[in-house]
Amino acid sequence: MENMNTLDKLTALVTNDLTLVNKVITKRVHNSINLIPQLSSYIINSGGKRLRPILTLAASKLCNYQGNRHINLAACIEFIHTATLLHDDVVDDSLLRRGLISANTIWGNKSSILVGDFMLSQSLELIVEDGNLQVLEILAHAFSVISEGEILHLSTSNDIYIDKNSYFKIIRSKTATLFAAACQIGAIISNCSNDEELALKNYGINLGIVFQLIDDALDYSAKQKQFGKTLGNDFYNGKITLPMILAFHRSNDKEQEFLFSILKDSGKFNKKTDLIQILHLMEKYKCLEDTIKSAHHYSDIARDALSIFQNSAIKSAMISIIDFCINRKF
Amino acid sequence: MENMNTLDKLTALVTNDLTLVNKVITKRVHNSINLIPQLSSYIINSGGKRLRPILTLAASKLCNYQGNRHINLAACIEFIHTATLLHDDVVDDSLLRRGLISANTIWGNKSSILVGDFMLSQSLELIVEDGNLQVLEILAHAFSVISEGEILHLSTSNDIYIDKNSYFKIIRSKTATLFAAACQIGAIISNCSNDEELALKNYGINLGIVFQLIDDALDYSAKQKQFGKTLGNDFYNGKITLPMILAFHRSNDKEQEFLFSILKDSGKFNKKTDLIQILHLMEKYKCLEDTIKSAHHYSDIARDALSIFQNSAIKSAMISIIDFCINRKF
Numbered sequence: 193m194e195n196m197n198t199l200d201k202l203t204a205l206v207t208n209d210l211t212l213v214n215k216v217i218t219k220r221v222h223n224s225i226n227l228i229p230q231l232s233s234y235i236i237n238s239g240g241k242r243l244r245p246i247l248t249l250a251a252s253k254l255c256n257y258q259g260n261r262h263i264n265l266a267a268c269i270e271f272i273h274t275a276t277l278l279h280d281d282v283v284d285d286s287l288l289r290r291g292l293i294s295a296n297t298i299w300g301n302k303s304s305i306l307v308g309d310f311m312l313s314q315s316l317e318l319i320v321e322d323g324n325l326q327v328l329e330i331l332a333h334a335f336s337v338i339s340e341g342e343i344l345h346l347s348t349s350n351d352i353y354i355d356k357n358s359y360f361k362i363i364r365s366k367t368a369t370l371f372a373a374a375c376q377i378g379a380i381i382s383n384c385s386n387d388e389e390l391a392l393k394n395y396g397i398n399l400g401i402v403f404q405l406i407d408d409a410l411d412y413s414a415k416q417k418q419f420g421k422t423l424g425n426d427f428y429n430g431k432i433t434l435p436m437i438l439a440f441h442r443s444n445d446k447e448q449e450f451l452f453s454i455l456k457d458s459g460k461f462n463k464k465t466d467l468i469q470i471l472h473l474m475e476k477y478k479c480l481e482d483t484i485k486s487a488h489h490y491s492d493i494a495r496d497a498l499s500i501f502q503n504s505a506i507k508s509a510m511i512s513i514i515d516f517c518i519n520r521k522f
Numbered sequence: 523m524e525n526m527n528t529l530d531k532l533t534a535l536v537t538n539d540l541t542l543v544n545k546v547i548t549k550r551v552h553n554s555i556n557l558i559p560q561l562s563s564y565i566i567n568s569g570g571k572r573l574r575p576i577l578t579l580a581a582s583k584l585c586n587y588q589g590n591r592h593i594n595l596a597a598c599i600e601f602i603h604t605a606t607l608l609h610d611d612v613v614d615d616s617l618l619r620r621g622l623i624s625a626n627t628i629w630g631n632k633s634s635i636l637v638g639d640f641m642l643s644q645s646l647e648l649i650v651e652d653g654n655l656q657v658l659e660i661l662a663h664a665f666s667v668i669s670e671g672e673i674l675h676l677s678t679s680n681d682i683y684i685d686k687n688s689y690f691k692i693i694r695s696k697t698a699t700l701f702a703a704a705c706q707i708g709a710i711i712s713n714c715s716n717d718e719e720l721a722l723k724n725y726g727i728n729l730g731i732v733f734q735l736i737d738d739a740l741d742y743s744a745k746q747k748q749f750g751k752t753l754g755n756d757f758y759n760g761k762i763t764l765p766m767i768l769a770f771h772r773s774n775d776k777e778q779e780f781l782f783s784i785l786k787d788s789g790k791f792n793k794k795t796d797l798i799q800i801l802h803l804m805e806k807y808k809c810l811e812d813t814i815k816s817a818h819h820y821s822d823i824a825r826d827a828l829s830i831f832q833n834s835a836i837k838s839a840m841i842s843i844i845d846f847c848i849n850r851k852f
Contacts, residue, residue: 225670227677279639283632302613302676305635309609310669312642316662323655332646339640340555346632347557 198516199241202509206249209263213245216267220314231299231307235274238292243403243513244374245270251378251392253506254498261381264318265327269374271315272331276338276370278308283346284429326380334373341365350430352440352455359434360401363408368400375399391497395510398494403517405487408433409480410521412471424467430455434486435479439470442477484518491518528846529571532839536579539593543575546597550644561629561637565604568622573733573843574704575600581708581722583836591711594648595657599704601645602661606668606700608638613676614759656710664703671695680760682770682785689764690731693738698730705729721827725840728824733847735817738763739810740851742801754797760785764816765809769800772807814848821848 203210221232245266252262281294282301296304312335319328345362348354375396379389411426412435426433432455440451451473454466474480491514501507533540551562575596582592611624612631626634642665649658675692678684705726709719741756742765756763762785770781781803784796804810821844831837 223670225674225677227673228670276639279635283635301631303673305609305613306669306673306676309606309642310666310673312639313662313666313669316646316658317666320655320659320662325650325653325655328646328658329650332643332650336640336643336647339636339643340553340558343557343633343636343640344555346636347555 198509198512198519199243202246202250202506202513203242205506205509206246206253209249209253209266210242210246212260212263213242213249213266213270216264216318217270220267220271220317221311227299227303228307228310231295231303232274232311234298235278235295236270240270240274242270244273244370247371247374247396247399248378250506250510251375251396252382253378254392254501254504254510255379255382255384255388257378257382259381261322261324262378264322265377265381266374268315268318268322268331269370269377271311271318272335272338273370275308275311275315276342276366278304278311280342282308283342284425284431324381327377330373330376330380334369337365337369341367341369345431348432350455351432352436352452354432354437356434356437359432359437363401363404364397367404367407368397371400371403372396387500391500394497395494398490398497399514399517401490402487402494402514405434405483405490406517406520409435409483409487411435412474412480424470427467427470428463434483435474436470438479438482439473439477442479443473447473487518491515528839528842528849529573532576532580532836532843533572535836535839536576536583539579539583539596540572540576542590542593543572543579543596543600546594546648547600550597550601550647551641557629557633558637558640561625561633562604562641564628565608565625566600570604572600574603574700577701577704577726577729578708580836580840581705581726582712583708584722584831584834584840585709585712585714585718587708587712589711591652591654592708594652595707595711596704598645598648598652598661599700599707601641601648602665602668603700605638605641605645606672606696608634608641610672612638613672614755614761654711657707660703660706660710664699667695667699671697671699675761678762680785681762682766682782684762684767686764686767689762689767693731693734694727697734697737698727701730701733702726717830721830725824725827728820728827729844729847731820732817732824732844735764735813735820736847736850739765739813739817741765742804742810754800757797757800758793764813765804766800768809768812769803769807772809773803777803817848821845 217236218233221229221236223229248266248269249262278295281296282304295307299307315331319331341362341364344358345366348358348362372393373396375392376389379392408426411433412424422428427436436451436455440448443451450469454463454470494514495511498507498510547566548563551559551566553559578592578596578599608625611626612634625637629637645661649661671692671694674688675696678688678692702723703726705722706719709722738756741763742754752758757766766781766785770778773781780799784793784800824844825841828837828840
């Protein structure tokens with residue numbers, strides 16, 4: 193496995209389970225209303241890494257889980273994730289998703305909203321099938337927090353004065369919470385100790401923060417072409433993320449005035465020249481570097497969280513995906 | 523109570539409970555992110571009749587329920603309903619809702635999508651608080667069916683060849699299912715007999731069908747001003763409902779050709795003259811009258827469903843709201 197990338201290592205260890213998860217997903221979106229399987233297959237198979245369901249499978253394996261509840265619950269996690277992607281892309285007017293034309297561009301916003309709701313309903317049906325109230329509680333709460341995070345992010349659009357605390361609150365809510373829930377569920381179904389459950393939850397939340405920090409850095413990075421999104425997508429959507437917060441805080445008065453004046457009405461697509469100036473400021477003030485440094489801080493916490501587990505191939509692969517999240521270019 | 527309208531009679535019988543339901547809703551949308559309480563209060567207090575939560579309260583009362591679970595569960599039903607309204611208005615590009623400017627017109631589609639998701643999350647949190655898997659099952663399944671119904675409706679947009687069966691499938695799914703679940707939940711928490719549970723479910727589903735048939739008739743009715751929606755909203759959105767299906771099936775070749783030609787690209791706002799011609803056809807072929815006749819058919823089924831319950835003030839009020847749904851002008 194030495195030559196594999198760090199995600200492939202983990203994927204290889206749960207590959208049989210992941211095949212079963214994919215089967216559950218495919219079965220659940222099979223429907224006589226053609227739009228459902230068409231749009232669902234498109235988004236589900238459009239190069240997603242299945243990171244979140246893989247986390248559920250991995251956490252279960254780490255806890256020596258012997259049953260089969262993890263399959264449906266991993267599928268459930270992927271449905272929640274995909275539903276939020278579909279709604280997000282409508283909210284962000286995204287033209288691209290993972291380098292492909294976004295579902296809302298092909299089928300329209302209406303379809304994306306409703307098929308997103310359908311996916312939420314399928315995640316609920318899977319919780320019903322699982323039949324455990326503790327699992328329901330974690331996933332219901334996760335969905336609440338995600339939803340609040342999305343609204344907070346929307347509410348702070350174009351607000352250059354947003355501080356780092358609010359930013360971290362947003363990414364914890366909208367991204368890291370589902371990573372945490374994905375891991376925690378693996379722990380819960382395995383009946384592992386409270387300490388182990390908490391450890392996996394912490395691993396998940398910090399891994400999620402790393403993931404989002406890198407996502408936000410990549411949005412302003414020249415590596416965007418590999419990433420499959422529009423360069424400066426967050427800027428065009430007026431989404432203020434850490435690189436921009438750092439750029440603003442470190443800018444001189446004149447630069448701050450420039451940033452304020454262009455961000456207060458960003459969201460229009462005629463500002464490539466402004467984006468180029470912003471990229472210069474980010475380079476001048478090492479904003480992407482420091483965003484990545486911040487990701488390293490959280491990656492250490494994620495790694496340390498797993499220390500209570502005995503060494504094993506799965507533990508080592510779970511540590512490797514922290515590096516995958518740090519080093520990813522897409 | 524003789525002078526009260528038929529909904530007020532039922533509302534009066536559950537008024538204390540309804541006040542508690544409203545308190546639960548208000549508490550749940552209280553949030554430090556201002557957009558959440560602002561948009562939520564606007565849609566929740568914008569003249570909604572609270573028909574669905576009232577059904578949960580009424581069904582509980584009919585079954586002599588003595589606890590307090592019905593309060594949270596009625597609030598849960600209202601959250602699911604309001605979430606679908608918010609998403610619907612985005613899907614339909616609605617400018618008005620209940621005679622007021624729609625939430626998406628004021629706060630934008632993005633806010634409506636995300637606050638809709640937030641409301642779904644709150645309905646889930648209420649199910650968690652209730653802590654009963656049977657209730658979860660019914661509501662999860664209802665949400666699936668509603669979501670499929672919405673997608674089927676969207677998929678059949680502008681399709682004048684849609685038949686009555688498909689139409690009834692759509693309104694059963696997207697409207698009547700939540701009415702049925704609202705009633706069924708009242709039965710379940712009361713531990714009443716299977717026959718009584720089924721009776722309440724049937725009452726709910728048929729009442730829901732009545733409600734939607736009248737809604738669809740009103741959409742083409744001159745009483746629209748009182749109804750608070752744009753006249754011919756369904757036409758402008760390419761939504762084919764029973765009045766249009768009847769008009770098409772009863773038209774001669776030339777009229778069918780006209781309907782086909784204008785519906786295949788409806789959804790543009792420059793066709794008031796076409797709408798007037800459609801209204802003439804509907805009058806000529808008694809399409810609204812026959813839609814209302816069909817509603818009467820289902821209202822009889824709804825009424826008969828309650829026959830297994832002993833006579834009581836609440837039973838009689840539940841029968842009266844069937845008439846309310848038939849006779850409503852808004």
